Amino acid sequence: MAIIIRLDRMLAERKMQLSVLAEKVDLSIVNLSNLKTGKVKAVRFSTLNAICKVLNCQPGDILEYVEDDDEDDENV
Template sequence: MAIVVNLDVMMAKRKMSLNELSEKVDITLANLSILKTGKARAVRFSTLEAICKVLECQPGDILEYVAD
């Protein structure tokens, strides 16, 4: 896939666990895990906005395009 999810990198930079992010963003741990592993087929802008707010980052810090 050409879109790489760097959520784990941003979480590590902010020293935040998946459980903590899940609680702050109000998204299930399972859905957040699917997003983190890059297995998600879509992400809502509202979810992306909430993640960026909590992690104090930009969407480009989480999502990256890599040519095949």
């Protein structure tokens, strides 16, 4: 997938544990872990809003777009 989740980087910068973030955002640790490892297919704006609020960051700090190799081949 082309969207990379940089949640672990933000958590390290804010010196916050995943469990603390999960409690503050009112999500389960399992779900946040799935987000961190890129296993989720979609994120609601409300969830992204809550995470950014707690981590005091922008959505771009958590989400990063990287071009897929497959997409590169299609363009060529």
